[in-house]
Amino acid sequence: MKKTIIFILIILLILTGMLYLTYGREILSFLDEKKVYTMENVEITKIDTLEDFQFYNGGIVTYNNQKIEFFDYNNNKTWENENTVFSKQVFITDNYIFRCMENSIEVYDKNNQRFVISEITGDIVNVSRENGESYIIARNSTGQSLLYVMDDNNEIVVDNKIFKDIITGVSISDKSEGYSLITLNFENGIPINSLYFNLLDDVELWNTEIKNEILIKTQIVNNNVIVIGLDNIYYFNTNGRLMWKNNIYNKILDFEIDKDNQRIYMLYEQNNNNELMSYNFEGKVMDVQNSPADVNSLKIYNDKAFVYNDNIIYLLHSSKMDKIYEDTEGIISDFIVDNSSMYILSKDKLVKGQIK
Numbered sequence: 001m002k003k004t005i006i007f008i009l010i011i012l013l014i015l016t017g018m019l020y021l022t023y024g025r026e027i028l029s030f031l032d033e034k035k036v037y038t039m040e041n042v043e044i045t046k047i048d049t050l051e052d053f054q055f056y057n058g059g060i061v062t063y064n065n066q067k068i069e070f071f072d073y074n075n076n077k078t079w080e081n082e083n084t085v086f087s088k089q090v091f092i093t094d095n096y097i098f099r100c101m102e103n104s105i106e107v108y109d110k111n112n113q114r115f116v117i118s119e120i121t122g123d124i125v126n127v128s129r130e131n132g133e134s135y136i137i138a139r140n141s142t143g144q145s146l147l148y149v150m151d152d153n154n155e156i157v158v159d160n161k162i163f164k165d166i167i168t169g170v171s172i173s174d175k176s177e178g179y180s181l182i183t184l185n186f187e188n189g190i191p192i193n194s195l196y197f198n199l200l201d202d203v204e205l206w207n208t209e210i211k212n213e214i215l216i217k218t219q220i221v222n223n224n225v226i227v228i229g230l231d232n233i234y235y236f237n238t239n240g241r242l243m244w245k246n247n248i249y250n251k252i253l254d255f256e257i258d259k260d261n262q263r264i265y266m267l268y269e270q271n272n273n274n275e276l277m278s279y280n281f282e283g284k285v286m287d288v289q290n291s292p293a294d295v296n297s298l299k300i301y302n303d304k305a306f307v308y309n310d311n312i313i314y315l316l317h318s319s320k321m322d323k324i325y326e327d328t329e330g331i332i333s334d335f336i337v338d339n340s341s342m343y344i345l346s347k348d349k350l351v352k353g354q355i356k
Contacts, residue, residue: 037315037322039342039353047075047350055336055345056092057110063090068097070110073343073350079112093129098136100124105136107154116154122146130172133157135179137167149179149200157200165194169218171225174259178205180218180225195227197240206240219257221281226264228255233264235283244283250275254298267291267298267307276305276316289316301337308332313344315355324355 047053050069053062059072065087069080081099083106091098096115097108105124107115122140129135135158136148145167149158158179165183172179177200184193193210195218210229217228224243227234233246251269258265263286264279274291276298292314295307305316312326313335325332325344335344337355344351 035317036320037317037324037355039324040356042351042353045073045075045350045352047071047345047348048077049348052090053333053345053347054092055334055343056097057095059110060345060350061092061097068099068108070112073352075350081108081112083114089124091127093127093134096129096134098127098134100127116150118148118150118154118156120146120148121160125167128170131174133172133179135170135172137170145183147181158202161202168193168215171218171220173220173223175220175223177201178220178223180220182215182218182227184214193229195225195236197225197236208236208240208242210234216252217255217257219259221257221259221262224281226257226281228252228257228264233266233279233283235281246279246283253296256298256300258300261303263300265298265300265305267295274307276307289319290321291316292321299335299337302339304337306335306337308335325351325353327351 047060050062050067051064053060059070059078061068061070066084067080068090070078072078085101087099087101089100095109099106099108105118105120109115120136120138122138125137125139127134127136132152134150138146140146145163145165147158147161147163147167148156151157163183165185167181168184169182170179179198179200181196181198182193184191190212191214193215194207195210196207197205199205213229213231215227215229219226223238225236230252231248233248235243237243253267253269253274255267256265262281266277268275268277273293274295276289276291277285278287280286291307295309295314297308299306307314307316310331313324315322315324327346330346333345333347335342340355342353342355
């Protein structure tokens, strides 16, 4: 009898699995279509911000040209920097704070540990971080662009690599010791972009030119390269061969590349309603959704698309547009979503809630 019950249970589990694989997505999509998302259990916390502020490492970093302070989400100051020497710029990445002085960079972690002072030639234009590597773009007195890349130990692995044209995009590989890079120049008023794929040990694997449009983003995915321009989306394979190109038919407001779910999301401007379109990495259009006409920015969290402007945030799902949050008094500086928890940062305040 016991063996019979176990056998029946196994058959039921197999049938349940087959039904879910066959109809699971349709059921979830139907439930999602009926659902109205809102932000519940809202709490507002006053934050003592300086001139600039943003989310950083599970808290909020705020800074001016002399001071950097780090707060948790309850407005408890965790630390502030001791070195108050004037800084020209401050760049915040996922794990590090880069404080730029005349020709050097101080690197801080979330515990206020100062790791390294890097000597940089020229004026620093941008600092960013991806896949455990930090890259720094600078420009020298002759107008040349300089690239530096630091590894997770803050050791420079690409040092003062010179490009004669303006660097407009960099992406660090998640599968190899390499990076893609875009430069831009103009010849007789015609934009000419150069796209490179280089190894960190200064070996160039391939490069190509793209003319008559301006490229705004490069992203490495499995050593293939996605490039977004104002007129087209391009997908190059590991050897630099163009696998596909899709035309961009309207003005881009914002975009995101979701490597985990292999999607490219583009928010386009329309007349009455804006439009959110998603492509897979084979260039096929997977979904088209209407979006409110007053939004201009896009974020993707947990397969969900959030579109927003300075005062309002919507969640798009199953051809619906649910208003999640509206600030009628201030300006939304940034927001993040962690599972169902949402954190919205404005000047001097943090709004916390649950998306349900």
